[in-house]
Amino acid sequence: MAAPPWTGLTFTSKLNSAPPASLAPSSQKLPAPFVVAITGASRNIGAATAKAFAQAGATGLILTATSKSAALLETKKEVEAAATSPDLKVTVLAADIAEPSSAKLIADTISSSYGRLDLLINNAAIVSTHESAFNKFDAINIDQIQKTMEVNFIGKFATIKTLLPLLLKTEGGAKTIVNVTSAMSHFASMGAIGYNISELATNRLTEAVAEAYGAEGVLAHAVHPGIVATMPPPIGMAPQARAWAVDDVGLCGAFLVWLVKERREWLSGRYLSANWDVEELEGKKDAIVNGDQLKMRMVV
Structure with a gap:
């Protein structure tokens, strides 16, 4: 079944399920220095x-x-092995995004150990903690709404609020925020409703940041990472739903490197998908800007 056009999943006619050769991270080059919090x-x-x-x-x-x-320590090891800059420094932190105070720990570590921040990638999120999350309203445990909003929206908000001063004071920095969202934000009743609504809120949060801080040079993007078979699978998700998860886990990272390696003001405040072909996307620049596309709007 084809996805409805309003989901944005087919905004470009050519779609990627894995990073194309042109977007291989090792063939792209970030400016230096470039410090990222994920x-x-x-x-x-x-x-x-x-x-x-x-x-x-x-x-x-x-x-x-x-x-x-x-797992986090293993990620650190793999990241250090993949580095192409001899200056790469990697720090790992225990910071539960559901607790707003964790954002201060991240900010303090960045200030003391790096002295700059170019990019915040707000990726932490949860779909469910109980199988009832995928039920109809009358059978959903209320904490499946509370917890997803706590992590996916309030957690992202708190992290942005606390790290914004670092982004703003980094001279010559990218001053960019990426909120990892989901195409499920466009669906009202399919999937886990608490998750869908929290990601819809994330899309609007992204637009709000761009509007409030764009004049100070901040760029904000909401990015759907593709449909990836994450492990472990969300609690309560029907096994057959995993058949939709055909995208490569590295698709989002490759797309994000392309997105932030230069400042793309014309995409700030907008919803994007890592599946989209970037050349085709760039070809739509005038239509996107002039039509103020890729934002959450009511159809009237």
Whole structure:
């Protein structure tokens, strides 16, 4: 079944399920120095994205997860092995994004150990913690709404609020925020409703940041990372739903390196998909800007 046009999944006619050769992170080049903070980096999309930025020449990576687990330490090891800059410094932190105070720990570490921040990738998110998340309203545990908003929206908000001063004071920095979102943000009743709504809020949060801080040079993007078979699978997700998860875990990282290696003001405040062909996307620049496309709007 084809996705409806309003999901944006087919905004470009050519779609990528894995990074094309032209977007291989090792063939792209970030400016130096370039310091990136990535939340939810112990595994899956976050870990692969950290590796992509190491391959593209990042000089600093701050990687967080809810605990300093073996998976997070393994990510650190893999990222250091993938580095193309001899100056790369990698720090891992236990920082539970559901606790707003964790953002201060991240900010303090960046200030003391790096002295700059170019890019925040707000990747940490949860789909569910109980199988009821995928039920109809009357059978959803209320904490499946509360917890997703706590992590996916309030956690992202708190992290942005706390790290913004670092982005703003970094002279010559990218001053960019990427909120990893989901195409599920466009669906009202399919999937886990708490997750969908929290990601819809993330899209609007991204637009709000761009509007509030664009004059100070801040860029903000909401990026769907593709449909990836993350591990472990979301609690309560039907096994057949995994058949949709055909995209490469490294797709998002490669797309993000392309997105931020130069300032793309024309895409700030907008929803993007890592599946989109970037050449075709660039060809739509005038239509996107003139039509103020790729934002959340009511159809009237």
